Amino acid sequence: CFYFRLTLSNNTSLFLQQAKYISTCIDEIKQELKQDNIAVKANAVCKLTYLQMLGYDVSWAAFNIVEVMSSSKFTYKRIGYLAASQCFHEGTDVIMLTTNQIRKDLSSPNQYDTGVALTGLSCFVTPDLARDLANDIMTLMSHTKPYIRKKAVLIMYKVFLKYPESLRPAFPRLKEKLEDPDPGVQSAAVNVICELARRNPKNYLSLAPLFFKLMTSSTNNWVLIKIIKLFGALTPLEPRLGKKLIEPLTNLIHSTSAMSLLYECVNTVIAVLISLSSGMPNHSASIQLCVQKLRILIEDSDQNLKYLGLLAMSKILKTHPKSVQSHKDLILQCLDDKDESIRLRALDLLYGMVSKKNLMEIVKKLMLHVDKAEGTTYRDELLTKIIDICSQSNYQYITNFEWYISILVELTRLEGTRHGHLIASQMLDVAIRVKAIRGFAVAQMATLLDNAHLLTGNTQRNGICEVLYAAAWICGEFSEHLEDPMQTLEAMLRPKVATLPGHIQAVYVQNAAKLFATVLQKHEGETDSQVAQETSQLLIERLPLFVQSANLEVQERASCIIQLVKYIQKLQQKNVEVADEVTALFAGELNPVAPKAQKKVPIPEGLDLDAWINEPPSESESEDEKPKSKAVFAKEEPKHSRRHTEVDEKELARRREVRKQEQANNPFYIKASPSSQKVFDAPGVEHIPVVQIDLSVPLKVPGMPMSDQYVKLEEERRQKDKADKKKKDKKKKREKRGKGRKADSGPESEEDITPAQQVDIVTEEMPENALPSDDDDKDPNDPHKALDIDLDKPLADSEKLPVRTHRPEVLKSPAEDRENESIPQESKKKSSKEKKEKKKDKEKDRKRSKEEKKKKKKHKEVEEELMESQPEEAVQSEDTKEMAVPPTSAEASDLDFWLSSAPVPPAAQVRSLTLSPPPLLIPLSVCRVVNERLFCISPSGLSRFLTSLCLFSLLFTGLAHFCLFAYACFS
């Protein structure tokens, strides 16, 4: 049997055999498809479907599938539709041919034909099909058989996605289906509306009373889950709804035995609580209930429940951290769980649970887990979490930065991590922004540089060697804190450095120059200038290695600096004092720039990059004029260029040959070698076997700090601080721990823990008059965006779905079709139902004028209410009013009425304002693009320019100061 043979041949050794077998099968199928017998054809298509499932391309048989689909026998039809639903997609061109066939099947008297067509259609519906068949499917929504109704309702969702214009005309009927006598149809309608509402909740607020009724009456857990989930999406828009929901939901939580329903209820209650202003006394009970239920879930032995419990807990954490923090023990236990996803969820929770008091303790526990962790992915995740936890809200919880730096240094010892870059950026950030820590950081970084060989094992991108980038930069930039700059300089110029990635080498070279400046500065004025000269000599000896680097950046910087050093050496020999001028090269402070700063640069007024600077030459003109006025040049130009190309093609090839030959014969020409470093290698070095030492335990590096040490110190310090406060007169004790401890004058934290360092966190710079905005990264291609339609507006005639007419042509171009839509069609075939609908619409229109009057009244009332309740919010009442009473909707005012049975605190209403979706920021996105185009300067080009400028100015030392600062900015 065909299927069986395929099953057996999954052994890898039989792979070739299988490929051969399948190709013969496909040949066979091709033969079968050519036959006229529909049974044979259907069987072949069935086999193709199986092959398609296994991943073989069967698009070539699309037409045969259509043939089988159009068979009148149900058995074959079903096979055809199955194949189509598996193989067809939007790009399949034969789909165009199926429109009529599908329409015929949809209106077939046999409900199974219809059912099969609907099922198939749900998989391969295209915008064209959706447009042409929307009306047919809509009619099926009121089919006599619930079996068909149910399918039609579900498929409408796909139709909406492909043809958004159909949503408004179909919506009234969809709403009707919510109250269908058949529970299956009802649940289908709930499913579809939930799916729609989840994407654009605000348009479905008016259905809330209906859903509320369903929720309280339904006993089907599947439907209940959907409805409750929908309410979870609606409550942020309408806090009053949340108040109404709390009670039935709590009842459900207490009564249900189904975990899935319980979980959904808890989730929605959390959503409600988030939407309501916190601190309401009667809600603490609901929070407690949720937390308590979640604790039961987390303690359960079922891993799934544990995972979900943690997931829901993290939602509570955002608004009610206090109630979660009491379960810290439980969450820390979960870190030991066998399942990675549970551990990660627990980590997420820890993120929100840290405080100044427990940060060190939590991080210490996490560090233990890092050591134990098996998979690299999990270890990396731990690493990022540790850094996230520590750095959150501007290092708010770190009291001792020495401890943090030592944690970062410890993290560099992780093997095989991919987050070297992350650690590096943290080091840079801390060293730049926390001024008091620089001395300590520089010392640590110097040891890192000294032990660089431990980190260079992993030279892949984002590997741990990235840390050296930060280390080198910090040592260079803050070299005044270095105890022995000479030693660090030596470490940075070791030949091994040449194996590091280019961008790191570049930083090494640049910062070697900074260190050089520091060394000069230190030793100038001494009678014996031995050290300074030795340093210049060292640089001159070591830098040529970098001049040969394959990386352009490294090469360029190295050759600049080597010239500089040579020049300085000359001056030194003449006993000229140069140190001040060399240090001036790197003068000035570098401040951090906010990551969004570039985007926020406001667009200059009147700037339009798309506008022509000069009037564009009109095309017709240029074509006409060329032969006339520029005839002289026009003849010459083509000739000229042709000659050029001839030279390019023939000459170049010949010349290249000659050159190659010359080079081959020239004994002085160094032939291309794979890498520049090989020149230095002694011959035969490659043959010496290198033993890879696989150390399971990272070597302990002398001088590397153990963070534990700092934990202890910090504890001692805290105790001492407490003691100090008691005996305020003994102030001198505080100076004991020296260094950056100037915290005494700083403001005391709420937890009475004073930071060890004066944390002068430099804020990031932003451009002047930056535009304040939260740019949400909404995807412009999201199909659900098109479905953001106001459903409460009455239907206009032009929006009616195109009804099929007797016209012979089925395939219309979309443009034509749209024209047809706008012209009111004379529809003889309209069903009675549709006529009714039209009547309804007319009535609605009539109602609307009345309603508008009512609405005006209502607005006034609401306004007055608001004025009474909270006069200081009067300015915002305009918007509030809009939220509370969406204009032109009868249902919305019903909703208002329904909701107003529960008294609403004005605070909640005002809150709804802040939660309303932000207006689309189209102009902003435009200016972002403009800005990026405007200010995109290639950094390497600029640095090259500045470097040359720099050298030049050194010769004319008087000029130096102004451009040096600019250079320092770009180093």
Next chain:
Amino acid sequence: MIRFILIQNRAGKTRLAKWYMQFDDDEKQKLIEEVHAVVTVRDAKHTNFVEVYMLAFVVMHYFPPQFRNFKIIYRRYAGLYFCICVDVTDNNLAYLEAIHNFVEVLNEYFHNVCELDLVFNFYKVYTVVDEMFLAGEIRETSQTKVLKQLLMLQSLE
């Protein structure tokens, strides 16, 4: 909403693949491989949920960020893995239950279902799927109703 339903055996052979979203053939195969790789290494100590980040390869290469909001819920029955891929916001337990419901229907329909039943009658399995799920939603949850429909359909052949 369901994005796809997948039945695989332990060796990674696809026994059923129903797609409710548009994927390229290439993407489909990559996803199938990735799901297999992730799911087979998990045992009873693990949850039945697979988060997106575990499918790092496929996700990073094929899906732009806005399409990475899904998760996979799977359940193992003997040598077969039943996987359902749904939106992140969907209720895990409900779909776990849906899988079980589906397997129970299969078991009833084929009278003690085994892997070979799924192979030889793969088109029937698709019919079962279509009866229970449609357009990415759970269509029918009543086992008796589904079985009745299936028998009706069978009688038409």
